[in-house]
Amino acid sequence: MRAPEFRGDSDTNSMAAGFWLNDVKNMLNRVLYDDQGKLDGVMSLLIEQASVWWNTVVARVSTEQITWEFFLREFMEMYIGDVFVNEMMQQFLNLKQSGKTIYEYECEFHKLSRFSSEFIPTEKSRIDRFVSGLDSQYKRILVSHHFTAFQEVVNKAKAMEQQLKIKEKTWLLRHAGEIVAVAFWR
Structure with missing residues (x-):
């Protein structure tokens, strides 16, 4: 290669x-x-x-x-x-999931963390920073766990995301008739 x-x-x-x-x-x-x-x-x-x-x-x-x-x-x-590196550091410090998928957030986290290694010198600090930027539905649950590996918390967040998608699809399937009826009568 x-x-x-x-x-x-x-x-x-x-x-x-x-x-x-x-x-x-x-x-x-x-x-x-x-x-x-x-x-x-x-x-x-x-x-x-x-x-x-x-x-x-x-x-x-x-x-x-x-x-x-x-x-x-x-x-x-x-x-x-230096201007670019400082800008990337600031973007890292401000990074939030903000509706992105866990995978998209993880990719952005990796991309920007290269410029901010002094802010996440340990595995624990990487984990804490990643969790702090997650949407509240994930952060609320993950903050109470004690992860020892970064990929462990990422995988858990992805699993939670999958579960939420399944629940949303199930709810939509169950309530599809009601949604159509409400839309019809509007």
């Missing part, structure tokens, strides 16, 4: 750059590269304007300074920026 190349052109937005960097970091971590291997790997993925940018960056520093951490800092500064 080959990671996507990064162009760094004017169409690149902070979100796309952040996702690209996250995907590349995950891929490089899976193949167990050391930091020099990660740096070599990521440099091979920079093309067009991104390659020009990186060549300009490395031309102004000594070879000893060019490390994986140096690349990450420079990339974040160039393509992602």
